Amino acid sequence: MIAYCEVSAFTDTPGQGNRAGVVLEAGALSEAEMQALAAFLDAPETVFVTRMQDGAVRVRYFTPTQEIDFCGHATVALGLRLAQAGHWTGGPLVLETLVGRIPLTLEAEAGVPARVWMGQRGLETRPVALGLRRDLAEALGLDERMIHRGLPLASASTGLWSVFVPLLDSMILDGLEPDLPRIHALSDALGVVSVYAYAPVGVNRFAARDFAPAVGIPEDPVTGSAAGALLALLAREGRLPVRGDRAGGVVYQGHALGTPGEVEVEVTLAGQTVQEVRVGGRAALDREGSWTWEK
Incomplete structure (x- = not known):
């Protein structure tokens, strides 16, 4: 037993x-x-x-x-x-x-x-070809115009690779109709575990949904490792407020599945270089x- x-x-x-x-x-x-x-x-x-x-x-x-x-x-x-x-x-x-x-x-x-x-591993990133924006949007059930142009769309990892897709607002996020076989194929092509859609809901607060059919998870309710990578990516790109050498924020996930949760993230920076990422909950x-x- x-x-x-x-x-x-x-x-x-x-x-x-x-x-x-x-x-x-x-x-x-x-x-x-x-x-x-x-x-x-x-x-x-x-x-x-x-x-x-x-x-x-x-x-x-x-x-x-x-x-x-x-x-x-x-x-x-x-x-x-x-x-x-x-x-x-x-x-x-x-x-x-x-x-x-x-x-x-x-x-x-x-x-x-x-x-x-x-603690998370150091931030690693890979660019995503512009031609894949439409594919990613359509796999999420969206028009490409609903992708946020002021936030990074990239593959990133602090332990596990995901592709991060920024959306204009949380209402669009809540209304996603993902094509899971297509997401699976895109995940394999990009060498990532999941497609992680996110939208701003405050200065350093974001709502997110994470689709990981490539590892047998249609939608992950709350994803700590991906939240860490997201906030580290945003900090590196200058999209988070910084006090001294610290940036951070909160990711809200799970609401679409009726199981809301919160991930807290702290990022330590040296200029625009991510030195340390901590995820808490x-x-x-x-x-x-x-x-x-x-x-």
Whole structure:
């Protein structure tokens, strides 16, 4: 019997935000067993702890259909569970992932674990050919004129690659009618995990929707790693207010699916060079259970 739990990340309300499976004792599981359990839970991602030792936790991430290199919301969910289970009291903690070592910071309120912050890898970007603007718009069910010309359209990553498509406003975002097979094909052609549409709702606040059929997720409710890449991209392009060497903001996601969540992002800059990206959020335990693999 393998113990697991389901956690709502980027929210403090169970059932909202983005659901993640968390398995704290997965050291004895095979890759096939991890994949089977992820499929059983049917959360967008499930994180498996394969080793805990000396302030470092080795993890693997699975969608219901395949292993992926990293997942932001599952990392926030894991941080909360490690703290609640007494495995993490707030000191330095590093996750060992397929994208490298990810530092975690625990923020408490009144002595209770409240928010998990995770460092992201350095920002990487790739331009998107102008000829693909129409293809991306049509894949989202839009006319190309609804793309925001003052915000960056580019592929970017701080751990996982997405293509970021800016829209004029959140009403357009809410009304998207995505063509998932076409989005899948474009994702493969661009070498990204997802097509991430976003729209401004304030000076440093954005609404977003993330479509990832290429990894078996038609629409991801709330996507921490992509939010980090988006705010880092916007900061580098001078589209966020900067105080000293810091910029930041909030991404709202999940409203279209009835599971709203919030991702907080802090970006440290040296001029227009992104030095550090941190993504933070709350999490809430949904339920706990146990599973046995039946071959």
